[in-house]
Amino acid sequence: MKPMWIPAFVAMMAAKSAIAxxxxxxxxxxxxxxxxxxxxSANRTQSCATCHDPEYGFVDPRETDAGKAVSLGDDGTSLGDRTAPTAAYAAFTPEFHRNEKGRYIGGMFWDGRAATLEEQAGGPPLNPIEMGMPDKASVVERLMENDAYTEAFEALFGGGIMQDTEAAYNGMTRAIAAFERTDVFAPFDSKYDRYLRGEVELTKQEELGRVLFFSQQFTNCATCHQLKASPMDPRETFTSYEYHNIGVPANRDVQAANGTxxxxxxPGLLANAMVDHEAEKGRFKVPTLRNAAVTGPYMHNGVFEDLRTVVLFYNKYNSKAKARQINPETGKTWRLPEVAKTLAVAELTEGPALEDDRIDALVAFMKTLTDARYEHLLED
Structure with missing residues (x-):
């Protein structure tokens, strides 16, 4: 079923369709x-939207044996190791590369293994634990079942394209990527955006959170979720697109459910075929914070359920208080990192410990980064 929030987009495109x-x-x-x-997909049960549901911030809202931490594959049994990142604002991600400082930047997936949005779109159909198609030719055969697709492919990419498997498959990925570059995925209409335009005011708690978030003196949030990081758009995407090891523990529930x-x-970034440096092991891409309040669970493996838990997790590196060394979701001490050797100690220990009121303020500010169409999910 088409999402309820894009009737205007659909109507506009339908009007163009009638004309063309x-x-x-x-x-x-x-x-x-x-x-x-x-x-x-192999069993005709799964689409891109299944794991990137536009009604839920372009993440997967389905419950599995591992909760919502990872997605269920088209075969009805397979579970992955990592959570499906949001597809919202993904179009602003720079192509995977290494910058002048030697740091890896950009790319899709948690390890950047797809350099571009087009490459990412081509991955899930062929992944055996996702959409499960055996090869590109099988995907193109499915496309050719739909006469409207064939007509559109030939009109948009050239006559005879469906007889060239590689070209047809690339046309599919180009089309999906083009849709992901529309404003449907990046409306920039959150309360924070409206605040920047002078349309609304932040509450005192939200304003405190904003000041803390961007203050190098009180937090290190902006170190990785910095201002105007995308080279493709001047608007804030709340990520540096870098890779860091912040000490996330393994998700034992996921590992038990998927038989790991x-x-x-x-291995994180080291799983990327373009990376061969052991120092990159355990690093994962910094995600956007847009819609973060409604797209949990959190971290690359969905190990934390609540956004406040994430802030407390970061704060444990700065606080000596015994209470801050306890994961509120388990009532036990925070578990050790999967990979300790490459831990970003300097970044994680920057800034003072935070009291509850400041932690709550940071959470309140991050809630203001929720797109208008998802604000009702904040209440849920």
Missing amino acids: GSAYPTIETLGEALFFDTNL KTGWID
């Missing part, structure tokens, strides 16, 4: 159809 005489007159409308098409071997360690 095609079901999908633009690459964006074709991409929209492909994004929601479950026929592109005891002692397995997620």
